[in-house]
Amino acid sequence: MFRSIGGFSGCVAIIICLACQAMAGATDNRSPAVGWELERDVEAPSYAITQPATTDLNIDSVVLSCEQGPSRRGLQLRLYLLRDGPLAPLHGREDLKDDPTVDLIVDGSSHFAQLLFADVFVVVADTADGPMPLLSDALLDVLQAGRRMELRFKLGTTASGEPPFDGIAVVDLQTGRGGAAVTAVRRCGT
Numbered sequence: 001m002f003r004s005i006g007g008f009s010g011c012v013a014i015i016i017c018l019a020c021q022a023m024a025g026a027t028d029n030r031s032p033a034v035g036w037e038l039e040r041d042v043e044a045p046s047y048a049i050t051q052p053a054t055t056d057l058n059i060d061s062v063v064l065s066c067e068q069g070p071s072r073r074g075l076q077l078r079l080y081l082l083r084d085g086p087l088a089p090l091h092g093r094e095d096l097k098d099d100p101t102v103d104l105i106v107d108g109s110s111h112f113a114q115l116l117f118a119d120v121f122v123v124v125a126d127t128a129d130g131p132m133p134l135l136s137d138a139l140l141d142v143l144q145a146g147r148r149m150e151l152r153f154k155l156g157t158t159a160s161g162e163p164p165f166d167g168i169a170v171v172d173l174q175t176g177r178g179g180a181a182v183t184a185v186r187r188c189g190t
Helices: 002-025 137-145 179-188
Strands: 047-050 059-068 073-081 096-106 109-111 114-117 121-125 127-129 132-134 148-156 167-172
Touching: 047 179, 059 132, 059 167, 059 179, 073 132, 073 179, 096 114, 096 137, 109 137, 121 132, 137 179
Parallel strands: none
Antiparallel strands: 047 059, 059 073, 073 121, 096 109, 096 148, 114 121, 127 132, 148 167
């Protein structure tokens, strides 16, 4: 009997802690970074998911997923949004461009990447297999070994004196399973 009461009060304490975290996160729309989490209950995971450590955009999660192109399998970096609509700053912006751009920076080094838009997510890629946007092996090596990825977006038109980007998302690449998660998903692509 004592164990069930202790278990019950422990569950209540966990629920209260989670509620407090949710309320604290409501002010900045971010929960603590949990790092890469692999697809569960499979021998060969086909994706890893994380949340930005910080962002001022409507990005909910970042997913590294294994996708089939016309001639090979490869990986995509996908950004899933908090709600329907375009990728945009949380504070809103009326002058969104039709062709926004991204600077992908890992540990201070800039890497070429493009933004491509699907129905429910945004793809960040630097190469392709036919029409399928993918990440190159070189960029995957950087993501696997890197510590911090910054995605700096230029989403709107720039007036003189404005910063060169108007949104940023930072991903801690070594939190959680870190580079081992990237390694595991890469196996799906080979």
